[in-house]
Amino acid sequence: MGANQSIPKITPQDRAILDLKLQRDKLKQYQKKIQVVLEREQAIAKAHLATGQKDRAVIALRRRKYQQSLLLKTDGQLETLEELVSTIEFSLVEVSVLHGLKQGNEVLKEIHKEMNIESVEKLMDETQEAREYQREIGELLANNLTADEEDAVQDELMQLQAEVLREESADGVELPSVPTHEPIAVENTPAVPAREETRERVALAA
Amino acid sequence: MSFSTFTTPTGFLLPSVHSAPPFFTQQPYPGTNATVTEQWITLILAYARHRKLFVLRVEDAEITDNDWQEVVRNERINRKLLPSYLSSIIATMVSKNLATYDPPGQTRSALLYWRLPEEWAEVLHGWAISTGQLNTILTFYEIADPPIPSPLSNIPINLLRKAIAVLAKTGRSQLIAVADGEGVRLFQGK
Amino acid sequence: MHKRGGVGLAAFDRQEQSKRSFAELSTQLSQSQVDNLHAQLNQFRTALAHFATTHRDSIRRDPAFRHAFQQMCSTIGVDPLAGPRKGGWWAEMLGLGDWQYELGVQIVDVCVSTRERNGGLIEMEELLGMVSKLRGVGSGEITEEDVVRSIKTLQPLGVGYQVVSLADGRKMVRSVMKELDEDQAVVLAIAQQEGGRIVEEILVKRKGWTRGRARAALENMLLRDGLCWLDEQDEEYGKAYWVTSAMKWDI
Numbered sequence: 001m002g003a004n005q006s007i008p009k010i011t012p013q014d015r016a017i018l019d020l021k022l023q024r025d026k027l028k029q030y031q032k033k034i035q036v037v038l039e040r041e042q043a044i045a046k047a048h049l050a051t052g053q054k055d056r057a058v059i060a061l062r063r064r065k066y067q068q069s070l071l072l073k074t075d076g077q078l079e080t081l082e083e084l085v086s087t088i089e090f091s092l093v094e095v096s097v098l099h100g101l102k103q104g105n106e107v108l109k110e111i112h113k114e115m116n117i118e119s120v121e122k123l124m125d126e127t128q129e130a131r132e133y134q135r136e137i138g139e140l141l142a143n144n145l146t147a148d149e150e151d152a153v154q155d156e157l158m159q160l161q162a163e164v165l166r167e168e169s170a171d172g173v174e175l176p177s178v179p180t181h182e183p184i185a186v187e188n189t190p191a192v193p194a195r196e197e198t199r200e201r202v203a204l205a206a
Numbered sequence: 207m208s209f210s211t212f213t214t215p216t217g218f219l220l221p222s223v224h225s226a227p228p229f230f231t232q233q234p235y236p237g238t239n240a241t242v243t244e245q246w247i248t249l250i251l252a253y254a255r256h257r258k259l260f261v262l263r264v265e266d267a268e269i270t271d272n273d274w275q276e277v278v279r280n281e282r283i284n285r286k287l288l289p290s291y292l293s294s295i296i297a298t299m300v301s302k303n304l305a306t307y308d309p310p311g312q313t314r315s316a317l318l319y320w321r322l323p324e325e326w327a328e329v330l331h332g333w334a335i336s337t338g339q340l341n342t343i344l345t346f347y348e349i350a351d352p353p354i355p356s357p358l359s360n361i362p363i364n365l366l367r368k369a370i371a372v373l374a375k376t377g378r379s380q381l382i383a384v385a386d387g388e389g390v391r392l393f394q395g396k
Numbered sequence: 397m398h399k400r401g402g403v404g405l406a407a408f409d410r411q412e413q414s415k416r417s418f419a420e421l422s423t424q425l426s427q428s429q430v431d432n433l434h435a436q437l438n439q440f441r442t443a444l445a446h447f448a449t450t451h452r453d454s455i456r457r458d459p460a461f462r463h464a465f466q467q468m469c470s471t472i473g474v475d476p477l478a479g480p481r482k483g484g485w486w487a488e489m490l491g492l493g494d495w496q497y498e499l500g501v502q503i504v505d506v507c508v509s510t511r512e513r514n515g516g517l518i519e520m521e522e523l524l525g526m527v528s529k530l531r532g533v534g535s536g537e538i539t540e541e542d543v544v545r546s547i548k549t550l551q552p553l554g555v556g557y558q559v560v561s562l563a564d565g566r567k568m569v570r571s572v573m574k575e576l577d578e579d580q581a582v583v584l585a586i587a588q589q590e591g592g593r594i595v596e597e598i599l600v601k602r603k604g605w606t607r608g609r610a611r612a613a614l615e616n617m618l619l620r621d622g623l624c625w626l627d628e629q630d631e632e633y634g635k636a637y638w639v640t641s642a643m644k645w646d647i
Contacts, residue, residue, distance in 0.1 A: 006377075007377055007380050007393065008380075010380070010382050014343055014382055014391070015382065015384050017343045018343050018345070018382050018384050018387075018388075018389040019384050019386060021343065021344075021345045021348065021389065022345055022347075022384070022386045022387045022389070023386070024345075025345050025347035025348065025387075028347070028351075029347070089342065208591070208643075208644035208645060208646050209643065209644065209645050209646065210645075210646035211646065222645050222646050223645075226625075226638070226643060227593070227627045227629065227630070227636070227638065228625035228626055228627035228636070228638040229625075230627070230629060231625070231626050231627050231628040231629065233625055233626055234618065234619055234626060235618060235619055235622040237622045238622050238625060238640075242625070284629070284631060285627075285629050286629070288628075
């Protein structure tokens with residue numbers, strides 16, 4: 001039942017289930033037949049009553065009663081059969097579940113084999129070592145620079161930052177200068193150095 | 207005067223050609239006959255699908271009061287399909303694989319393929335999946351007469367057998383036989 | 397020439413020269429005439445093209461306008477609607493040549509798709525209705541005249557499309573290569589009035605035909621031409637013929 005890919009072999013259980021189900025079908029068909037008979041007997045009884053033949057109507061009804069008792073009996077049998085089929089089918093499911101659990105257990109065992117405490121500890125140790133090693137390299141690299149070199153690096157950093165800032169502020173300052181197209185352009189001359197001052201100020205601030 | 211469609215008591219919409227008197231006579235001119243017969247076949251299959259009818263007999267044109275009444279007769283124009291013509295229509299259907307004589311060896315009764323066996327195979331497989339009956343042993347009786355009505359209710363055993371055979375080709379079915387009868391087990395397949 | 401020439405030859409030379417001048421003048425003149433003609437033609441072409449482009453939609457959509465345009469064109473000896481080949485560059489330039497062929501294709505489409513139920517004979521009215529349906533609402537109305545014209549353009553294809561006029565003035569379009577004889581035309585006309593049904597008796601009574609003639613005409617239509625269906629359950633006569641092209645269907 002577990003594997004769908006290939007067609008399983010027909011086991012004796014399979015045949016037994018099929019046998020049971022076929023018996024059940026026969027009972028169902030038999031019930032259908034009785035149902036028809038029941039209806040017919042009732043029709044006959046009615047017809048006899050209509051023509052005033054009471055005795056015959058009673059006989060028909062008696063026959064009907066008998067058929068009804070048969071139907072009840074088959075009902076019981078059908079129930080037993082259905083139950084049996086269900087039980088077997090459920091047991092088969094249980095078997096397959098058990099089989100699945102067993103397989104799962106095996107797999108789990110295999111996995112645990114791979115994951116014993118020692119190898120985990122060893123792995124953890126190795127990881128720790130690797131981390132230490134990494135840290136050492138970092139330290140070594142940091143310590144290898146002289147004080148001068150470190151200063152130079154800091155200077156370069158400052159310069160870079162300043163440049164970045166200048167570029168940003170340069171864009172920002174030029175914007176307001178555009179609308180100064182007033183006819184009183186005499187005061188323009190001091191305005192230019194003022195702008196340069198601003199630039200310097202910004203550079204210094206950075 | 208013009209010919210129009212008509213809705214039958216069972217809710218089937220008959221095409222306008224069904225109200226044309228000559229539709230019920232077999233045509234002597236081959237071209238016309240082919241056309242008219244083609245229209246009959248379409249009508250028969252559509253009606254069979256509508257009423258879930260599986261069998262068509264020449265007899266259905268001979269006796270009144272059968273499942274095919276609404277189609278093989280038109281009381282409004284007082285016409286009926288003649289048995290000889292119905293027999294010829296059935297023969298055409300068989301030749302086009304839209305029906306098969308069932309039981310084989312006679313030409314009075316045919317199994318209609320408003321679904322081909324291949325299509326029935328898929329219906330059967332789909333039903334088994336949706337009702338959780340894969341890998342279970344099923345009798346033909348419980349497929350054809352299930353407690354809850356299904357698309358397969360009343361399917362003739364011979365047609366069911368064909369559908370099972372189609373599924374077997376792709377490893378999706380397995381026939382099991384015991385002394386008392388047969389059963390089938392369906393699988394998921396690839 | 398001058399170097400070689402003496403005094404005597406000078407006269408000849410002069411003559412030559414004047415001859416040349418005349419020739420030049422003549423070419424000049426005819427050139428200007430041709431130019432003039434070209435200019436006129438260009439003007440006409442532009443005008444017609446302009447007319448056609450501004451009114452193309454009206455030409456395609458409005459049957460009355462199309463008719464007027466057709467007449468105008470035919471008085472000056474061009475037929476832009478006659479299709480790419482016959483209409484020549486007029487058709488191409490005005491972008492109207494396809495119109496007639498397109499209609500032709502639609503007519504063939506309808507005739508072929510209905511052939512199996514009408515035996516290749518369709519009533520003009522039904523054909524018009526179905527072609528209009530095929531063309532959709534946007535393409536404008538078409539008239540009987542348009543259909544007749546289109547069928548004419550189909551003639552070179554040799555497919556046998558033909559307009560048949562019935563005794564009562566109604567027109568039918570035949571799309572199979574069969575000759576309708578006179579008797580069949582009569583049968584057709586009567587069948588039209590009867591909703592398709594026709595029996596020998598009607599022909600005998602109304603047309604004074606002999607029974608043999610009536611039977612021959614009907615059997616020919618049934619068995620030779622496939623133009624009608626047989627009904628063997630006719631209440632009145634037991635056997636009736638139904639002319640498919642005269643049967644009316646609600647679809």
